[in-house]
Structures are given as C-alpha cells and as structure tokens.
Amino acid sequence: MKAGRASKTAEAAAAIRANHHLNANDPVFSDPYAFEMTNSQWRLLLNNALLRKALNSNLMNQTFGKLTGQVVGRSRYTEDLLKQAIEHDHIQQYVLVGAGLDSFVLRLAQQYPQLKIFEIDHPDTQRTKLEKLKKLSNTGELPSNVEFVGIDFEKEKLSDALARSGFQNTQAAFFSWLGTTHYLTPQATLATLHNIASFTGKNSQVVMDYSIDYKALEGIERLGSFAVSQFTRFLKEPLIGSFASQTLHHAVEMMGYQVVEDLSGKDITHRYFNHRADHIRHTHATHLIHLKIG
Numbered sequence: 001m002k003a004g005r006a007s008k009t010a011e012a013a014a015a016i017r018a019n020h021h022l023n024a025n026d027p028v029f030s031d032p033y034a035f036e037m038t039n040s041q042w043r044l045l046l047n048n049a050l051l052r053k054a055l056n057s058n059l060m061n062q063t064f065g066k067l068t069g070q071v072v073g074r075s076r077y078t079e080d081l082l083k084q085a086i087e088h089d090h091i092q093q094y095v096l097v098g099a100g101l102d103s104f105v106l107r108l109a110q111q112y113p114q115l116k117i118f119e120i121d122h123p124d125t126q127r128t129k130l131e132k133l134k135k136l137s138n139t140g141e142l143p144s145n146v147e148f149v150g151i152d153f154e155k156e157k158l159s160d161a162l163a164r165s166g167f168q169n170t171q172a173a174f175f176s177w178l179g180t181t182h183y184l185t186p187q188a189t190l191a192t193l194h195n196i197a198s199f200t201g202k203n204s205q206v207v208m209d210y211s212i213d214y215k216a217l218e219g220i221e222r223l224g225s226f227a228v229s230q231f232t233r234f235l236k237e238p239l240i241g242s243f244a245s246q247t248l249h250h251a252v253e254m255m256g257y258q259v260v261e262d263l264s265g266k267d268i269t270h271r272y273f274n275h276r277a278d279h280i281r282h283t284h285a286t287h288l289i290h291l292k293i294g
Contacts, residue, residue, distance in 0.1 A: 007125050010100035013179055015042035016071040022046070023056045024280070028272050029072040029079075033103035037132050061279045066265075069282035070209075071179070073268045075102070077288050078176045078207045085174045085205055086112060093173035095120060097158065097192075098180035101129055106136055109143040116145055118167055120158065123150035153184075158192055159199040172201045177208035182286070184241045190251055193291075197255045202294035206257070209286050211242040245287060252291060260290040 018034035020027050035043060045051055054060060061068070085091040092114055096102060099119040109117055119126070126148055134140055151161040159169075167173070175196060181189045189210070196206060249259050263271070265284035273281050 007100060007122070009179070009183070010125060011039045011042060013071050014038035014101040015046060016068055017075070018042075019046055019052070019055060020068055020072050020280075023052060024278060026276075027072070028069075028280075029076040031075070031103055031107070033106050033136055034101075036136055037101040037103055037129070056278070058279055062281075065278070065280040066283040069269065069273055069280050070286055073272050073282045074178050074209045074286075074288055076272055077263070077268065078178060079104075079108075081205070081207055081290060082174050082176070086115060089172070089203065089205075091172050091174050091203075091205070092116060093167065093171060094118070095162070095167070095173055095175045097175055097177040098153075099129075100125065100179060101132075102178075103133075103136075105133055105142060105146050109146055113143075113145055116166065117143075117147065118162065118165055119146065119148045120151050120161055121148075122152065126150055153188075153192075157195045159195050162199075168201075169199045170201050172203040172205075175200075175204065175206045175208075177206065179209065181208060181241050182211045186241050186243055189241055189243075193252055193257070194255050197257060197293055200293060204293045205260075206291040206293075207288065208291075209288050210248065211286050212244070212284075213242045248289070257291040257293055260292055262290075263288045 014031075014034045015038040017029065017031040018038060021030050021032060021034055031037075035046065055064075082094060093116050095118045096104065097120050099121045105117065105119070109115070119129075121129075130142075130148065133142055147165050149161050149165045151158065162169070177192075184192075193206070196204070245262055249262065252259065264287055265282045268282040268288060
C-alpha cells in the first residue's frame with residue numbers, strides 16, 4: 001500500500017461488500033456501513049444504475065461473482081465462528097489482524113459489551129477508518145470496548161503491537177486474519193502464526209484465508225485468479241503468497257495448532273452459496289482455515 005493513504009484493496013473489498021449488501025437478494029453477509037467505508041470513486045461507481053445492473057447480472061455473477069463470494073464468504077464464516085467462540089467457549093478477546101475497513105465496530109461491538117476488541121492495522125489505513133467510523137456512529141463516539149493498535153507489519157511483530165494495548169495474553173483470544181496473507185510471503189505468514197502461538201492463551205482460535213497457487217487451478221478459475229493477481233498488481237498491492245494445504249497444515253501443527261477445518265472453495269460454496277439464483281459462488285483459488293491452540 002502507498003504510505004499516507006488507506007489500502008486500495010481494503011477499499012475494493014469494502015465496495016464488494018457494499019454492492020452485495022445493497023443489491024443481492026438474501027445477502028450471505030450484510031454490511032450496511034460498507035458503502036460509506038469505501039472511497040468516493042467506488043461510491044460513484046456503485047451509484048451508477050447501469051453499472052450496478054451490469055455488475056449484478058447473472059453473467060457477471062458467474063465470473064466476477066467468485067470474487068464477491070470470496071470477500072463476503074470469509075467475513076460470514078469468521079463471524080459465525082466468533083459467535084460460537086463467545087457463546088460456547090466464553091472467549092472475551094477479539095483481535096482483527098489487518099482489520100482493513102471492516103465495520104464490526106459499528107455493527108456488533110455494542111451487542112457484545114463483554115468482548116474486548118483489538119483492531120490491528122497500518123496507521124494510515126486506521127487513520128482513514130477512524131474518521132469514517134466516527135462520522136457513521138450515531139453519537140460520534142466509538143464503543144468503549146474497542147481499541148485501535150497501529151502496526152507496521154514489515155518492522156514489528158504482532159505481539160509487540162498488542163503489548164502496547166490492553167490485550168491479556170494469559171486469556172484466550174479469537175484472531176481473524178482476512179484478506180492479508182495473499183500479500184505476504186509464506187515465510188512472513190508462518191512467522192506471524194508462530195508469533196501468535198507464542199504469546200496467546202490456551203484455547204485461542206485463529207481464522208484466516210490463504211491462496212493456493214493459481215497454476216493448480218483449471219479453466220475459468222485459473223484465468224480468474226490470474227486476472228485478480230494482475231488487478232492487485234495494478235493497485236500496487238501484488239499477490240505474492242500461496243500455500244499447498246498439506247504443507248501449511250504440517251507447519252502450523254508443528255507450532256502447536258490444531259487444524260479444526262480447512263474449507264476449499266467448493267466447501268465454502270456448499271455451505272453458504274448453494275442453490276443461489278444469482279449464481280454467486282466462492283472461488284477455488286482461496287481456502288479458509290480454522291485453527292485452535294492447545
């Protein structure tokens with residue numbers, strides 16, 4: 001991302017969530033704040049009736065709808081598991097790693113007043129986000145159970161950033177890490193997972209998405225993955241990280257994680273997008289993985 005401004009891919013993801021919320025019948029994931037969270041250029045495009053109709057046509061949903069499926073599917077999956085963790089495992093700390101322009105703070109923070117929420121991201125993205133959140137808040141203030149922690153992922157560890165916050169490393173926590181590992185080397189992703197395992201409490205959980213090598217894909221999926229990689233390169237946030245699932249599983253198990261489940265694109269489609277009339281599906285190019293510590 002360019003210094004001094006929010007991540008362009010975070011703005012694009014917010015625009016995708018906004019379009020799905022506004023235009024899909026029975027949205028898989030509803031984010032009523034996403035439209036205002038993205039930038040003015042995306043809002044202009046989403047307000048164009050002809051473009052909006054084209055974007056949500058069956059033809060477009062059968063192709064670019066796979067990107068929509070990826071963005072809204074990962075958010076739905078994560079928040080489903082977070083709810084379970086709060087209600088059944090009594091987890092009271094939620095860490096959004098690379099939080100981007102997610103609007104959980106406005107949507108659900110007050111619903112879970114006992115949940116301490118830590119948003120971790122680059123200061124430039126956070127600066128833009130905080131301005132938007134305060135404007136969208138009914139009171140102009142943010143919930144008291146939310147803490148924003150700036151980090152430069154290239155220069156410091158997640159544990160160092162959380163040490164500056166009220167995070168309690170003796171207590172279990174739920175970590176979401178979405179839309180980020182694709183832009184990191186596999187070594188950097190594994191280093192962060194190892195770091196989380198080294199400082200967080202027993203029974204902590206991690207949910208993240210990860211890319212598989214586009215060369216392992218076929219047909220439209222391979223072409224689509226290549227197209228997305230070129231788009232992110234154009235945004236100057238290139239995709240550089242991918243994993244073979246078995247290799248990733250072996251690596252995290254050596255760190256002390258249990259792989260609870262690893263959902264392929266087909267698995268995610270079956271769970272959240274089955275029999276949708278609009279033909280939105282999840283791409284085969286990314287997986288969602290749920291990990292537990294101890």
